[in-house]
Amino acid sequence: MARKESILIDKTVPLSTIESEIDRLRTTGSKSDAAMARRLELIRYRYKGLSVVQSADLLRVNIQSGYNWQAAWNRGGIEALRSGTSTGRPPLVTPHQLESVAIRAHFEKWNTRQVRQYIKLQFGVDYTPAQIRDKLTGIGMRFVQNDDSDKNDDGFWTF
Known part of the structure; x- marks a missing residue:
């Protein structure tokens, strides 16, 4: 038997808003927008009742990434998901x-x-x-x- 989700998803944003944002992000063709759309897809799956593990598995992402994305969503919605991207290690020589x-x-x-x-x-x-x-x-x-x-x-x- 599967474990009950210990961290619930904050459902303050309507599902229709999430779905329209996913559609908008997919049409831009930008890599960063495609990555953002994947994060929102995980949130959409969580809204529909799937666990973080199931959602991450469907998107073929690491489970910890799924939990991180959900925590960012719960902390600040779409903007928190957007600003959570890392720029990587800075170059040693600028x-x-x-x-x-x-x-x-x-x-x-x-x-x-x-x-x-x-x-x-x-x-x-x-x-x-x-x-x-x-x-x-x-x-x-x-x-x-x-x-x-x-x-x-x-x-x-x-x-």
Whole structure:
């Protein structure tokens, strides 16, 4: 026999409002709106009498996420669900700092090893050569090999 839900869902918002919000979020095509629609779907299932475990299973999300979403809903409704998203871990080197590194690397014609040393000295972050390459190519830089060399790091970064 299944356990009775220990945390009840707050039903202050009409089900029709939840369903229309789900429909609206699905039509935008945005990833964040799609994620919000999934959270609201769990709330809709809870309104219809399903447990958090059953609702999470139907949506194929972790059970703890289901409980977290319900707790956010009970705390502040739709807005609490919306603001509960995490932005993730902040970068060790900010985009502004990386841009200044890139400009300097371009004008001083630095290779990957020199960029890595500068970042380590300036910001205390020890990126691998692959991470340096990914970050610099991600902001539009490219590595130019010297014509007369076959060494991997004998070249420089440029825009």
